[in-house]
Amino acid sequence: MIKTRARIHSIEARPLSARLLEPFEIASARVETTLSVHVAATLSLEGGSETAEGLGEAASLPPVTRENQPEALATIRKAASSLTGILLPLPNISELQGKSGSSHALEPLFAELDAALTAIVPSSPVARAGLETAVLDAAARLLGLPLRTLLGGDPGEIELVTDITIPIGAPPHMADLARAWRAKGFTAFKVKVGKDFDHDIEALDGIARAVPGSVLRIDANAGFSSSEAIAFARELDRRKIPIDCFEQPCAAADLEGMAEVARSIAIPVIADESVATPADLARVLAAKAAGGVNLKLAKSGGPLGSLAIGRAALAAGLDLMVGGMVETRLGMTAAAHVAAALGGVRFIDLDTAWLLAEDLYEGGYRADGPKYVLGPEPGLGVRAVG
Template sequence: MKIKEIEIYAIRLPLVEPFIISYHTYEDMPSIIVKLTTEDGLVGYGEAVADEHVTGETWESTYALLQNTLAPLLIGKNPMEFERLHEMMDKSVYQAPAAKAAIDIACYDVVGKKLGVPVYQLLGGRYHEKFPITHVLSIGTPEKMAEEAATRMKEGYSSFKMKVGTEVQADVKRVQAVRAKVGDDIAIRVDVNQGWKNSANTITAMHQLEHAGLDWLEQPVVADDFNGMVEVKAKTSTPLMMDEGLRGIRDMRELIEKQAAHKVNIKLMKCGGIYPAMKLAHMAEMAGIECQIGSMVESSIGSAAGFHVAFSKKSFTSVELTGPLKFSKDVGNLHYDVPFIKLNERAGLGVDIDEVILQELTEFSTKVTK
């Protein structure tokens, strides 16, 4: 089996409402969709959601890199040779994980279809039967975030991920308001997205939230401040998760050596796709660190890919892939049984692509062939 052509679509996914985190407000979600076709006519889809604050890539740079470098490199290659393909991409381009993830995911999709098995069967088989879905609360006033949490509880959600990361005292009030509204039995996870900057600010905040009963605190300090994470972990009692600071194998090795976090948030867009994500999961498992598959607010394509990874490994104890629930239009049909998700048993990613909507959302596209 060989790759015959790769089509690249730069799209904007419309959000039901703006998505607000510490460093940006998203009115829509820029994404790159890759459509890979083999010589025997099989089609696989992949996705790249770049973020200059996290992966160092932009929507435009990712498109250009795929068009001019990665796609031409892989024409004529066997999509089943995951290790070789990643070695080729890594030798050709330093970093650029989201761009590589788009290729990686498309290859897994098409290989699953070739073999007639779901992607999770290529990763060791299915371990989890279903995952509860955590609703993500965008940054807002304490009152607004609390009211949204109360509304979502009525829909069946039993856990919330709060986006914070503005001014410390304002964030403390947000967390306290949501906890007071939902009661003690609802799980709350707090994601700072580096917004508290350093360990001093974080420790100040967490001493005020000591009795808030948080499941965990995610990436309070800037991404590369591993020593700051170590200090926060030593001086607070809430479990600590690393996200932006964990991109690839080198980061995971340092995290393990320094014991810088209790948990890790693995994202396909940060590490380069399904194949590298499994390597990180194996490293975490050996170190006794729990894993989460995180979201870059991908469409059904990227979200499904993340779910296949999570469903195949015991070390993944939570997921937060809720992108498709945030879009008013999506290119795929990943199905949620809110507040749970159960993957189907169809070959590949198990997602149908609506070509009409794909074309409608496309701002520009190209096709790469021999």
């Protein structure tokens, strides 16, 4: 039974740009700083004085995302006035304090928030992701629950182990990066490919030699045709370079090409750019275009959309990857809570906070090499520095 309501008291947003240790290049983009928006939402209990501030990151990465940073910021600031004052239903706090979230008890909250955001930001998934995350973080803090528990996950301490991304660069440098990360405890590497066939083969060959016995994953970011992707996988097989998964080999809309790749190679194909909505997932399933899907909050409008896609994918027998754009500790923590709430995520790709030259946040998780440990703190447990 709904016992109380929380009012969205205020929403504030500002640009969020953190320098990377070095340029991050993929087949479709190159960035030197994060291109995000910091969102802060304050909720207050109706008829009381208790308030909580939640945080969210709206992460853009054109052309992977439709929105850029200025557009997302403008959308969020415009939406703030419409969202301020909205009342959201909350379950009885005493019944949920320190316990697992009940999807039934929390369903009215999720439904009301989804309806409001769909009406106010109908076609801006990046902006919506920042807003939705901030409001859910604030609600979780009011209820005294970790965000993952609000979303249906376990309240206990959770450990996740991430891979680390090797962006496109000179092959010797890519091998050096892999070697340096291996020395820090990383054993799974996601290697960006899709820009130049011969370069990419040389780079992977060098990485395989530099970190023998490691898990190698490849991500073309839609950079290959189906025939190129098949030839690429076969050349890696000829060189006896084992690959754990092949992410988005072809263009997002080329489901026929993706399906041809999936039929022709033994490596599991993961859809990323091809899946941003449940309808996209249905099309991928119908085309048999992939054996897994990569969930990203910025693609799917936040935790709720990502959870819906993830649960449908698991029900259909697909593997799950949880990743992100180029995000700070704030965005990576939110994605980690979604992964923890889902459970059964085969590929954890939540590494970009390690690639930054500056950390603008604290809290959220404890890190030990590639290990994330999510603690019992309410909400995300993340705080802005300064």
